[in-house]
Amino acid sequence: MKNKLFDNKLNIFIVGFLVGSFLTFSFLGTAFVFYKLGKRSGNLSPGFIAQKIKNKLNIPEVKRPGGVSDIKLSFEEKELEWFSPTGGSKAEKSLKHATDGKYSLLLQFPSSAKYPGLTWEVYKAKDSINLRNAKFLVFDVYNEGKKEASLYIKLKSGANYPKKTYQTIERLKPEDHNTVRIPVSELASALDVSQISYINLFLDKPHSEFNLYFDNIRVE
DSSP states (O other): OHHHHHHHHHHHHHHHHHHHHHHHHHHHHHHHHHHHHHHHHTOOOHHHHHHHHHHHTTOOOOOOSSSTTOOEEOSSSSGGGGOEEETTOEEEEESSSOSSSSOEEEEEEOTTOSSOEEEEEOSSGGGSBOOTTOSEEEEEEEEOSSSOEEEEEEEEESSSSSOEEEEEEEEEOTTEEEEEEEEHHHHHTTSOTTOEEEEEEEOSSOSSOEEEEEEEEEEO
16 A cells, blocks of 8 residues: 555646646747847847847737838827827827827826826847937927826837936926927937937826827927
8 A cells, every 4th residue: 555655646646747847948949049049139128039039929019100210190090009108098099189180099198197108119239210310300289187297208219228317397288288398319318319219298196087189299
């Protein structure tokens, strides 16, 4: 009886060992493949690895607006796909407060959420935005609330982390149209304006709900 019990335990141990070994070698094999890919391209950044995983899983690429040095977003077609709402915010096309074309982008910011906003990021240098020949990065935003909104604007450059970062705050007048105009020369003092790879428009833990309407993102 004892021998039979011992044999059962031994069999369970052997099976567990074999399964564990298989899973371990599978994981190490996958990690080695990504390592070789990164080593071949000279890029072992988290963003590069994440992009390779996206490619392997056939996740669609996030598209940038217009050409490399030309940004023109008026949310008439599928430009909303260019951004990802973050921090609990919600985004949808709207017929209200448009400044170019028929539609604007309504972004709903919930109260007390941590950094709700709208984000775009790419992980390849060829997909970044070149603002070197522009003077200003400009967009319109209507604040529907009765209180001033402090909109944080964060941009980053480069394909690899840590990325160079620029951040500023715009005070948006309540119940009014606001035009945000950021000098490219100001951006150039903090990052590489020829390789903009990250844009984030967000509020810092708002104490009340805000509805902001964005439109006509452009360069001048």
